[in-house]
Amino acid sequence: MSSIQNRINTFTELGKFLNQFSREETRKDSEVLNNDLFFDGFKHQMKLAQENNTWFTKDNILFSLENWSEALQKENLNRWISEESLHEHSNRTVAVVMAGNIPLVGFHDFLSVLVSGHSVLVKQSSNDKHLLPFIAKYLEYANESFKGKISFTEEKLEGYDAVIATGSNNTARYFEYYFKDKPSIIRKNRNSVAVIQGNENESDFEMLSDDVFRYFGLGCRSVSKLFVPRGFDFDPFFKGMYKQHEIIHNQKYANNYDYNKAVYLMSEFDILENGFLMIKEDESYASPIASIFYEYYDDPVDLKIKLHQDADHIQCIVANNFLENEVKFGQTQHPKLWDYADGINTLSFLSTI
Template sequence: MSNIQNRITAFAKLGDFLSQFSQVKIDKKENIEHNDLFFDGFKHQLKIAQENNSWFTKENLLFSLESWSKALTKSNLDKWISNNNIKVETPKTVAIVMAGNIPLVGFHDFLSVLVSGHSVLVKQSSGDKHLLPFLSKYLEYVEEEFKENITFTEQKLENFDAVIATGNDNTARYFEYYFKNKPNIIRKSRNSVAVITGNETEEDLKKLSEDVFTYFGLGCRSVSKLYVPKEYDFNNFFNGMFVNKDMINNAKYANNYDYNKAVYLMSEFDLLENGFLMIKEDKSYSSPIATIFYEYYDNEIDLKIKLHQDKEKIQCIVAKDFIENEVPFGETQNPQLWDYADGINTLEFLSKI
């Protein structure tokens, strides 16, 4: 495999290509390598991805592409790599089993394997299978050495040396059994939580609405649970959420809202709602679409202990000056390259297989 700087340059060029696709507009730029070959084709793939998965709205697809274009800069890639000692003497084949809950959800694992100098064998989810093969072709054009090193399969995974697999808690048990004889990272279900102290500004809570509603709350970095102090006035929270009221205009989201509301009302659960979001007191972390669970806390120290004890279930803690490693309001869906899912350093794992 070519040297690591060539690989970094290739992904930086992919970042440049993706910078043409933003939420503001899709704009073909001059000076983007291989643009005549790929620009129109990628626009077409976005259309197909939308038709294939009704959660993949144009807004969500473009949000994902914009996030990746910002992450894939030469300086970001260099900074990320410099924090890790990547010395791969014998390149291996790493299988990646990807989820399909949000667009390009497995891209960080894909990037990590290739930038490390290994080959990748990708098994995609049927929900998200249109974008990555196309972007892989772009990478192969920019850096020919990738041609031998990227394979997609819909068959049973065979001939691989290590695996990174993402699924829910049930599939994770299956993965753990199935891949027990290979070096592996098995990612299970995780959710994100927000700690509300009551001192939040209106702006903080508006930003929190992005953590709640981006990707319809389907990502593991989406906030699905609130911790609030006793006597908290939820009007403040609902006022912050109001900026995303148009969410209810999406038919699939609206159907989930109506269905879950009916189930809760029939079960006579207490819930508060504002026409597009329900909140329900519940100890679970994983809430259904259009619903956020909440729990009251008595004192901050007990809550910090609980969050620490449950860290295997939590992806992000959104808060303001509450706990170490917290994520600021509005930032859960903008991870850096060095913000690893589950806190497992993928590059370190890949350098040791």
């Protein structure tokens, strides 16, 4: 068996381990490798993650784990790496600087480095520090070849050959300077948008509500901006959004809603709201929590040109038969392994360092 296939088999076992934790139920499967050692410990790490960051609700953590257990099926892993020329004996040390906006947001980079045969040096966000180190322990126990290839640091990064760093537009400028002498992928702020054409039904908008509200809108794949045809009636949109109305019972979300509503009202901005979501006409792509921006368009061709020109600001475009690389309603938070952040192929980068 090749060493690459050996690593894929280990991540497949991890997928089976994570599959025990879902929103429907958490159930211990006696067939899962090393389960007696890790099952209860991982439940405890999930609890710590919730206590450390109140945006990390149990529902959102479990949603993330469900997605990763699906992605880490052997056929998905094999399809993902099949187009890449990964080397059997690669072993560089790749530093990965992770964001902390949603649970396990840096896992794809972590997975990419290890499956490529490199060693990973992880610098986590303090907002998301509990789940990944425990997963790393599981991998090391399941496959001895991972021992010594995974390390975490809270100190200054040292002894690395390449870097993958994710942050805000401000931190990206710092990263670009700091890592200028190393091969790197530097990711900045991006947001996702939805193109409304006027022929959507209530079911489409209900599915769109998942794209808007999952992770409280904190992910780069969360829809924060709508493009709507001039004269659009927002009633069907709000009816679809109502599916998520219980989100206002989250205290942190409610505080943001109240604060941003007060700011809008004091500034005398023209907003529409339904008690848990505000919409505001605005050309920006990044909207505050509990709000979504919209912009009118007159000509679909002009909109396609604008979206192409603004591609560096956009992670996903949700639409229904509008663009070639669009994402269907309700699917932004279900990326495949080959749906790369910022459109940069991480495996190709890792195969060239």
